[in-house]
Amino acid sequence: MALSQRLAILLWQNQTKYLKFEIMEINMSIQPIGDMVLIERNEPDATTDGGIYLPNGSKNIKNTGKIIAVGEGKVTDQAITLPMKVKIGDNVIFNHRSGVEVSDGEYLLIPESAIYAVLT
Numbered sequence: 001m002a003l004s005q006r007l008a009i010l011l012w013q014n015q016t017k018y019l020k021f022e023i024m025e026i027n028m029s030i031q032p033i034g035d036m037v038l039i040e041r042n043e044p045d046a047t048t049d050g051g052i053y054l055p056n057g058s059k060n061i062k063n064t065g066k067i068i069a070v071g072e073g074k075v076t077d078q079a080i081t082l083p084m085k086v087k088i089g090d091n092v093i094f095n096h097r098s099g100v101e102v103s104d105g106e107y108l109l110i111p112e113s114a115i116y117a118v119l120t
Contacts, residue, residue: 035074
């Protein structure tokens, strides 16, 4: 899975003696390891059921998303790799608090045990 991120790089200009920020685009590839799963979050609703607009700070965090990449599986104490129960493309319900946000919260890297259900 290739992701694109923008990073601000602080550069020192020797001749003019000033600091400048430069935005650079960096492409990176993320492959989860072990029992980790990379999920693309579904967008939160912009309005309520009654049609009231919600500003960014008031939107509920969605705990549903689509699996983008999966690891090989969990390794037991006996060095046996257990296969993953989910696969790429599955829509899932997950615990949004147990993981690491990637690319400004658009993606989430979580363990397979934080996935509650696969939506069919």
